Amino acid sequence: MPALMIQGTGSNVGKSMLVAGLCRAARLRGLSVAPFKPQNMSNNAAVTADGGEIGRAQALQAQACGLEPVTDMNPVLLKPETDVGAQVVVQGRRLTTTRAADYARLKPTLMTSVLESFQRLEAAHDLVIVEGAGSPAEVNLRQGDIANMGFAVAAKVPVILAGDIDRGGVIAQMVGTQAVLSPEDAERVKGFLINKFRGDPRLFDDGYSFIADRTGWPGFGVCPWFPEAWRLPAEDALDISSGPATEGLHVVCLALSRIANFDDLDPLSQHPGVRVTMLTAGQALPGDADLVILPGSKSTRGDLAFLRAQGWDVDLAAHRRRGGAILGICGGYQMLGTSVSDPEGIEGPAGDTPGLGLLNVETRMSPDKRLTRATGRHLATDRAFSGYEIHIGRTEGADCARPFAEVDGRPEGATSPDGKVMGSYLHGLFRDDGFRTALLAGLGVTGAATAFDAGVEAALDALAAHLETHLDIDGLIALAR
Template sequence: MRALMVQGTGSNVGKSLLVAGLCRVFARRGMKVRPFKPQNMSNNAAVTVDGGEIGRAQALQARAAGVAPSVHMNPVLLKPQSEIGSQVVVQGRVVGSAKAREYQSWKPRLMEAVLDSFSRLSEEADLVLVEGAGSASEVNLRAGDIANMGFARAANVPVVLVGDIDRGGVIASLVGTKAVLDEADAAMIKGFIVNRFRGDPALFDGGMRFVSERTGWPALGLVPHFSDAARLPAEDGLGLRREGRKGSIVIAVPVTPWISNFDDLDPLREEAGVKVMLVEPGQPLPAQAALVLLPGSKTTIDDLLFIRQQGWDIDLKAHMRRGGHVLGLCGGYQMLGMRIEDPLGIEGEAGRSIEGLGLLHVTTTLTARKRLESVTGKTLADDTPLSGYEMHIGETSGPDASARPFSRLANGQCDGAVSADGRVTGTYVHGLFSNDGQRSRWLQMLGAETSDLAYEALVDDILDRFADHLERHLDCERLFALSAR
């Protein structure tokens, strides 16, 4: 088994998409490829076939490799739930919450899970492509590190370092990384890649030579900017804010501090007749919106309080008076009800209860059990097929859920709720709009023109074209040779 680790000079230099592209490159050559990220931090997660959750990027990488996502592809997932603390998910299961300082003491035992998962993937793969986290040069976090050089050294995995020229300072970031790493860590790096170049590549020949001369690392490629990469599912807030189409039907999305699973919006952004409008704090919900969509939330009660602080609850009532529609997904569904109860203190103080937005006659009780499951079914109003996944804590019930559930799932259970006038809907199903039929159903209801967009095929087409792009601009044969351990 071979393995190669892609680390970065900083966050958001393109590590995740480079690994996804390389997964597709080598999978197309007939290899059994597996993606792996020891530690990830994201509230945009995916459900795995083995009933756990991992970072959204690793699910995309698994898709690029042509395999089902597994909890072992991302054994440690941190899901921020405050400014200084995160929920900790180990091999797909929540094991607790920790503040940043406290988390450092967890790392030795978490390394055991990381190496266990890496070993399991290694047994079924010809090549494991590993993604680092953040910056390789965070020497202040080096002690006990499980995400970058700590893992690379423990598992003896060679490293390729990626810098992003689009943000500026790429020469300094690459050479500076060599300067701050200790000798043994720097020796793990076998070459470097410069990502997201714009313009004439010949103009940076001298820059590539300079980095190589100062670091001793060979240059493995200068990757030009690939604009369609931004259309692939993202896992951090930069992906949330990418531009979509400029259609006439406005779908307004309030941006709350703990928004999660916002890749639910991606298929809507691809529709020519739709404009997805992100409503930032301090802005009112737009009067021209046909639909207000409340997305998922990692901390539902705090996000609901934030909605009230912004006055969006008042805007929602005005939106309803104008005849608009409202859709709540997962945490957004819980907010639409009459109350949210937290008897166990899942999101803070035990026994807390908060009034909901009152647009659906349902009540949610937060529970210790987290539901993680891929689902299929049909909407009850018109038998339109749906598929997606559930990822939530809490049980929701009430008159609107019992009288007018949104869908019936293949397991016989009903999901969601619809108001008596049909203009407010809540559902726990993420990935709803990736279904072409479901997306067309909603667009028709909103008065938008439907299209022949096949969203899942679009994602695979972009992955293929990105893999072609990497094969043109990276020395993939040398990368494979470097993966020998």
């Protein structure tokens, strides 16, 4: 069946963006196309139309295809909870939590689900574009592999190997990858492409020819750096930029160690008159911060300990005394309360952890996970918005009497008596231009909002045109078919 897989010589070579661009290019050619990633590791998840969750990169790729995201697009999602363990989500639903050492035994049993999902997409579309994970050169992980060559061989999908020239050493990346692959896996590779070139691509002509001659793989082009990449939702929290703004309302987000579902920040980073800072470990909260965001977390109690280790609890208390605003989203909302209780050890060792005490609420964790899309109304601005919930735990307390929003006729979230500290379980609310503008207006930001979703669509079109200019798209589609 028509399919093509983009694998990389390493992580962060631009596979996700290449797949998104190829999906949009194929759609503009009149093809029904769908994205697929057998296994993803990310705490940045999207709630799907069929009520599950997948990696947010695949949700963006679905948008590039003009499709609603569904769980088949990413059948295995690993969500790290600790340095050595992760939650395993299969076809949109939590299967188990396992240590990394034990996942090697579990992984081969997941291939059936992976192939089922892939085959459903194949049957429904003209073309499926597959994204690998990490690199096939990690041959120590080859046994039982479902993410790269293990999948490509089982599904008989041709592979294009992408290398990142921006980080240097791309010739060695390509030649070295071929050198360590087994003959069967190397046979799956049908060509290569070079990504993220800065300057005149012709300067790499000799290197390009060397790779082709040494490997015997045909080249499909050298893709220059895509300057509009910042307009697309970031896959990694530290990739979020502040956009063009250099002054104005200063929004500071705490980059927690298990930060999750940080897509709330992309629209803010592109809003005129707003600058966003991702505060990383070891940095103090800037004194000029106007709004501090505590984002979602895959391990609320673990990230409370991380937050306190950075001294951010002291900084937040000082920010509060200065009259600064604070917004906690999902796990960040739970942290703002007086305590977080996990009696069954859902997210780690069982126990209770004192919260920051900035909202008069308490959270109790439970095994039930809430996964739903939602339309709500922000009570302070009376503006409607759409978002989604993806969390465990229930939060109650006196400040819930002043809810942040109303969703389906029920109160949602909590607000401090002076309205400066806000908490909500709703992600994605800032995508709504009207709501975002209204909330920021209350913080002193004036002027019209950028149309965020329209900007993403325009950036996807520009990405497709960029790839059409520099890559052999005809050759890639012919290879897939």
